[in-house]
Amino acid sequence: MPSFDIVSKVDLQEVDNAVNQAIKEIGQRYDFKGTQNELELDESCLKIVAADDYKLQAIKDILIAKFVRRNVSPKCLDYGKEESASHGQVRVRAAIVQGISKEKGKEIVKLIKETKLKVQAQIMEEQVRVSGKKIDDLQEVMQMLKGKDLGIELQFENMRS
Numbered sequence: 001m002p003s004f005d006i007v008s009k010v011d012l013q014e015v016d017n018a019v020n021q022a023i024k025e026i027g028q029r030y031d032f033k034g035t036q037n038e039l040e041l042d043e044s045c046l047k048i049v050a051a052d053d054y055k056l057q058a059i060k061d062i063l064i065a066k067f068v069r070r071n072v073s074p075k076c077l078d079y080g081k082e083e084s085a086s087h088g089q090v091r092v093r094a095a096i097v098q099g100i101s102k103e104k105g106k107e108i109v110k111l112i113k114e115t116k117l118k119v120q121a122q123i124m125e126e127q128v129r130v131s132g133k134k135i136d137d138l139q140e141v142m143q144m145l146k147g148k149d150l151g152i153e154l155q156f157e158n159m160r161s
Contacts, residue, residue: 002138003131004159005124006108006145008100008152010076015096016041018066025062031055036089039063046077046094049085056082056090073153097152099126104152111148112141135161 019041026032026039035051039059046063050056064074077094085091100108105123112121112130119132119141132138142156 001131001133002135002159002161003129004138004142004156006100006128006130007126007155007157008076008097008104009155010072010096010098010153012044012096014070014072015067015076018063018070018072019046021069022059022062022066025066026059031058036087044096044098046096047091048094049089049091051089053082053090056092075151075153100128100152100154101126104150107150108145111145115141115144117141 019039023039026037032055035055036049037051037055037059038047038049040047048056048059050059060079063077067074067077076097078097080093080095082090082092100123102123105128108128109121109123112119117132117137117140118134119130119137121128121130130138130141132141138159145154
């Protein structure tokens with residue numbers, strides 16, 4: 001029976017490269033001169049410390065531009081709450097989302113069931129497997145999911161016929 005897997009993966013090496021490029025650009029930009037700004041990547045979390053709200057938004061914009069240039073979806077970043085830091089600085093953490101959460105998996109399965117196509121969807125750990133008798137139905141599910149904004153980047157892999 002034909003099937004495929006819906007996953008949400010992030011290439012952490014490309015994330016690291018994008019963060020390093022962003023750090024370099026922040027160090028060179030004129031509007032950041034004389035201010036204390038930090039961008040740090042832990043294993044699965046980004047820590048941003050900026051001099052003020054304007055600079056925090058500018059750092060986020062730089063990060064998004066670097067992510068897009070390296071074919072990494074900015075949707076993989078889950079920003080936390082902005083906090084005040086010392087000396088009037090602003091701090092925020094952004095988790096790098098890997099895999100599909102149970103809630104998103106249930107949402108995807110619900111969307112697939114609403115299409116009334118003859119396919120089955122099941123949640124398997126951090127991915128969703130879709131199977132059906134016709135490959136055309138599976139491709140229709142893919143197109144439908146590509147058109148929806150679920151807040152995470154989806155990839156389709158392991159297409160078996």
